[in-house]
Amino acid sequence: MLVGKFIKNINSKFKGHFFSGLSFNSLNLKKNNIFFSIKGTKINGNKFIKDAIKKGARTIVSNLNFKGLKNRVLYIKSNNPRKLLSEVASKFYQNKPKNLIAVTGTNGKSSIADFYFQILNLNNKKVASLGTLGVKTDLKKSEIKNTTLDPILLNDYLQKIKKLNIDNVILEASSHGLKQNRLNGLDFKTGIFTNLSHDHLDYHKSFEDYLKSKLSLFQNLLRKNSNIITDINIPQYRNIKRIAKKKQLKIFTIGSKESDLELMKHHYKEDKQLFQIKYKNKIYDIIVNLIGKVQIKNILMAMIAAEKSNIKFKKIVKSIKNIKNVNGRFEKIGYIKNNSKVILDYAHTPAALSNCLQNLHEQFINRKISIVFGCGGDRDKSKRSQMGKIANKFCDKIYLTDDNPRFENPKKIRSAVKISIDKAKLYERPSREKAISNAIQNLNSGEILLVAGKGHEKNQDYGSFIRNFSDKKIILKYIKKKNKYLSKNWKVNILQEVIKDKILLDSKISKASINSKQIKKNNIFFAIKG
Known part of the structure; x- marks a missing residue:
């Protein structure tokens, strides 16, 4: 392959320079690869240029001033090597699905992606999803490290998905991924914005930068006449509407009377939810076997995305009754003989935790609620006391434990959280298994336990070591033990x-x-x- 076909604005005499593939990691670089030198938050790729050349790189893209041919190595200067990598990767992996959908926002991304996946599956349409829950197709599921993959891996996956004759793909667009231009070069037909609240300020430094990164999906990555799906009642709707008007994008909303898809009625029936919607002057009554009203908004956004994927709305409505829980999202785990319940959720931001607990209070009126949770290390420290305050407001018993401490002192993390918790409610258990065990053991008839923060995750990160740990498996283990001492009556x-x-x-x-x-x-x- 020739450099000139993939990278513009280079000297014509270098356009015929050969390359075999792409890399931004000198450790897995192959002979004749282009090495993209990227400056990260901790590591600067420029330090590894010599290593890349030793391993066989014959083209270097960096922000260094030198450009041209030296010792048979072509140096290309770029002010934004990250962005250029994404654009080149998109051209390198040419064959990709036609209908690409990106969903961004603080909370709800994984649920919307999974609901969309389920709706298309239930309507016999080939579909794939990429995000926090992994890469998922009809045939298999693969786990991934980041919500939004690096550009090379992402485009490689999309080409593999296309080979399976799948043209409908929904992917989660994280604020990190958007700010780092990982999605540049992709042709999105639809962008979904869920909501925005306090998160990732350790990386973005300001709420304004966090919002700007999220909105860049619509500002920079959607072409004219593409679709935007969002909630008309969120504060960011004005920003999105302004972008849509300027860029001539079609906007579709859920929410109140002024929206395209109106939620007219809603009520709970034990673990189920019944709701009525109005779309294009037609009214539909729907029932779902899901916990948490916030799930309804996620379903509505997924429904519009499914319709924009050429499925008739009536068929979409018929399929909703078969929607299942998303892994680790408001997921009821196991069965306890005394009619108490354990709910597993990924809530790890103040807004997500507040919504989760508020939804549980609304759905299970007059029931006592306990919680097992902690806060992650090496992440936004300002949210810790906030989350303690939220747990204190809604919960009768609080089992404070370790989340993913990473390289921080777990005791210091817990101390920052428990400042806002009443001592009479607090049970501090550093061991997450011990916290879950105690909480389940102490669950009386009809009570609710929320295990929050890690959801679907199968590991616990202590920085110097990572251990296998699944909240779900631990919950099931101690439910089984509890049931041995309970009557069926x-x-x-x-x-x-x-x-x-x-x-x-x-x-x-x-x-x-x-x-x-x-x-x-x-x-x-x-x-x-x-």
Whole structure:
């Protein structure tokens, strides 16, 4: 392959310079690759240019002033090697799916991507998704390290997906990925904006920069007549509307009466939700077996994205009743005989935690709520006390534990969180397994436990070591243990909790009475002193 076909604005005498592939990591670089020298937050790629040349790189793209041919190596100067890498990678991996959708925002990206995937699957349309939950197709699922992949890996995956004859792909666009131009060069048909709240300020330094990075999806990566899907009731709607008008983009909204897809009614029925929507002057009644009202907004956005993928809206509506929980998102885990519930969620920002707990309070009225959570290390420190305050507001018992401490002292992280928590509610357990175990053990009849922060994750990061750890597996382990000491009769379980004494698990209780003359078989008699 010739450099001139992939990189513009280079001297014509170098356009015929040969290259075999792309790399930004000198460790896995191959002979005749172009090496893109990228300055990261911790490592500067310019330090590895000599290593790249030793391994066989014959083209170097960097921000260094020298450009031209030296010792058979072509040096190309770029003010933004990251952006150029994405644009070259997009050309290098030519064959990609036709209908690319990007979803950005602080919370809800994974759920929208997964709901979209499910809707298309249920309507027999080939589909793939890429994001926090991995790379997912009809055939298999692969785990990935970042929400938004690096440009080389991303374009490689997209070409492989295209070979499977899949033309509908939804991917999560993180603020890091957008700021670092990882998605440049891709032709998106639709962009989705969920919401914006406090997150990643350790990287962005300001809320303004965080918002700017998210909005760059619409500002820079959508062509004329592309689609935007968003919530009409969020503060950022004005910014998005302004961009849409300027760039001649089509905007579709969910939310109140003024929106395209209106949520008219909503109510809970135990673990289910029933809601009514209005779209193009037609009214539809829908039921979903999902916990958390925030999930409804995610579904509505996924529904519009599915319609823009050429599925009739009536078919989309019919398929919604079969939608399943997203892995680690408001996911009910296992079954406990005393009718208590354990909910697993990825909530790791103040807004996500607040929404999650508020939704649980609304859906399970008058139920006591406990929580197991912690905060991640080497990340935005300012949100720690906020999250402690939120847990304190909504929860009766708080099991404070380690999340992913990374290279920070876990005790210091917990100390920053517990400043905002009442001592009477607090149970500090450094071991995450011990925290989950204690919380499940102490769950009384009908109570709710939220295990928050890690969701689908299968590892726990302590910086110097990473250990295998799945919240879901630990929850199931201790639910199984708890059920051994519970009766199938919920009345026996309640009585056991009240009198704090063991009762035979096969005991039968039908009714209660204080009148011995009315007592029947399997009734419980309360002897009251008058």
